[in-house]
Amino acid sequence: MKTLVPASLGLTVVLLSGCAMMGPSYEPDTDYQLTILHTNDHHGRFWRNSDGEYGMSARKTLIDAIRAEVEAEGGEVLLLSGGDINTGVPESDLQDAEPDFLGMAMLEYDAMAVGNHEFDNPRDVLMKQADWAGFPFLSANIVYKDNGRHLFEPYEMFNVQGNRVAVVGFTTEDTVKIGNPEYIGDLDFLTPSVVAQDLIPELDEKSELIIAVTHMGHYANGNYGGNAPGDVTLARSVEGIDVIVGGHSQNPLFEPDVQNGTLIVQAHEWGKYVGRLDLTIRNGEIASYEYDLIPVNLKEDDQLLRPEIAQNLEMLAMLAPYQQAGSAALDTVIGSADGDFIGDRSVVRNQPTNLGTLIARAQRVKAQGDVAIMNSGGIRADLEGGDISYKDVLTVQPFANGLVYVDFSGAELLDYLDVAASKQAGSGAFAQFDGINLRITDGEVTRAIVNGREVDPSQTYRLVVNSFMASGGDGYPQINNHPNFVNTGFIDADVIVEYIEDNSPLQASDYNPGLSVVRR
Ligand SMILES: [Zn+2]
Structure with missing residues (x-):
């Protein structure tokens, strides 16, 4: 059984969840274009700041434009988040980040890594958020202590014009160190590189491309210090991950960090940037790539060389009542x-x-x-x-x-x-x-x-x-x-x-x- 992403979205990405995997069906010696767009560590910033920087309505204009451009050229887009949607802005926190997840649904995110701050709220809130989002929350290393089952799906399979793309999630082990024991006491956070040892070869068998969407942090040269190991350590620990779309350390990576053949990207924080990784896939491999970290109306950055991104009015209309309700809730x-x-x-x-x-x-x-x-x-x-x-x-x-x-x-x-x-x-x-x-x-x-x-x-x-x-x-x-x-x-x-x-x-x-x- 294959399920098409709603045709009204104009996408041809095919979800292959929970069914027998089909073999590759791409044409040999043919170039396929896949554009990965990504954000991470949103932390409640559904609304632009007082200087008009970032915000989901400008993000929608930007992403819509890139989708149109990529699709006009026959390519496809995967929109991914490195997690930590929750916590940081009271107007969002006081509404359980409902505007943020509804905004992500409108932006048509395809998948998200589960971040440590997703556990700042009770479990029923997290599950409600997954419903609002409608796209998969992924983590291969979060399991229930009592039965070893995953809290969320470990991965999701996509089909990009015959190229099978596995998107697998990983979450920082530090969640247990800095998280609320009341909300995570029933869970084990396994070591991502250990889980990857078994899982990545398994995914390699049934996919051409493996993308890890992670919330583990990018630490230069794997120097993670007092933190749990991050993306560089993961990339070095196993063969076969093509791209790591990261989060957690909240640093901008203006160029992918290439480690053990893996392209590691991260888009700073709060939706200040949208990362754009254009991949050319040939014979089931990345033949070439280009990268751009695109600022979203930042006032003190290379944005100055780029035109102002207009607000998407539909997104603005959806978010505005939440912004008002959030402000009112501050009096509680x-x-x-x-x-x-x-x-x-x-x-x-x-x-x-x-x-x-x-x-x-x-x-x-x-x-x-x-x-x-x-x-x-x-x-x-x-x-x-x-x-x-x-x-x-x-x-x-x-x-x-x-x-x-x-x-x-x-x-x-x-x-x-x-x-x-x-x-x-x-x-x-x-x-x-x-x-x-x-x-x-x-x-x-x-x-x-x-x-x-x-x-x-x-x-x-x-x-x-x-x-x-x-x-x-x-x-x-x-x-x-x-x-x-x-x-x-x-x-x-x-x-x-x-x-x-x-x-x-x-x-x-x-x-x-x-x-x-x-x-x-
Ligand atoms: Zn985090």
Whole structure:
């Protein structure tokens, strides 16, 4: 049985799901054109930003134009996503990313890798999202612990003018490290390269082309540091993967990284770019390729050399009510507090406050860290007692910085603390702490107690900060290049919202910094 993708879409890609595989039916010595379009790490950006950058309505115009061009030349398009559609924009998060998945359905995505952030919501939400999407969510390495069955299909077969194309999904093992145990406790995340050892040769038997759509990260030369192994490691671990369409590390790859004969691509994040890989297939192999990472109305990029991409009005009309509903939902009460939390800049930049402690603690708890440090310049307002709304939290933390951590030796932690302690009162760099008792004498750390003990230079400690600080912001040491650095992908405001939801009513006195930092 073969199922045609709805003819109204004008596609001739044929799905061959769950049936006996037919042999190849392409003509020998004939060129076939397959264009792979791809995005990844959408993270709730269904709507363009205030500068008119990215957004799904411009993406639709762009993709429609490329489809028309490719099909006019007799080629075909596969549109793939490297996953992480969820989490990052409250207007999307508060609606379970419904606009995002409906938008992807309108864009006619063919398949998606399951990303770690797809597990930020309960399972019934994820399954609802798969329904909204209507295209397959793929992951070959996520299985139920009890029976070993896949949560989603491991792969999907497509037929491109007689060329059989296998699209197989893989998901980062780090999902268990940074995911919510409540939502993934019944699942095993197997090692992708181990699963690939068996699966890729099997797919090789029944396909001409193997595309892995992954959410594992691209780490140059396979240096994945504190992360789980990524696309480069996967490509090197097995023969036969022709293309890896990746995600998770959220880096733009302006040229495919060719590893062990595999073309690895990734399109940054948020739909800022659409990747376009034009393949010429001859005798069941890639004969040649061209690549372009196309910016979607980016204002400070090579977009300046490209014409503005118009909004697709049909997409805009579908999304606009969600944008309005999302904005309205920001007024929803998420919790309450029995007293005020102090974030006023004249105070928070000069002394430890309960709001500084609250934010640092929420981040430390989320990342299961030992110590959290928050730059006071990232705290923009008081959080008043009484009911608290999402909007109140966004007023306090408007910058949408990421939650990141690094596993430091005690010696490295002490060096970092010396810098943090030296930040002058009155500056935005001034540090707010949680998880540590510090004595600071003349701007230097003279005693540091973590988990009830003096910091041991040879022990390991997890330090949690925000992505701004990790990149060297406010003069903090750059740690996002440390081998043990991990970006959780969670947004600061979301982290505190979740913490308030879980701990309301907040007792302001529980967050009194008291004597945890003594300056002399
Ligand atoms: Zn991710």
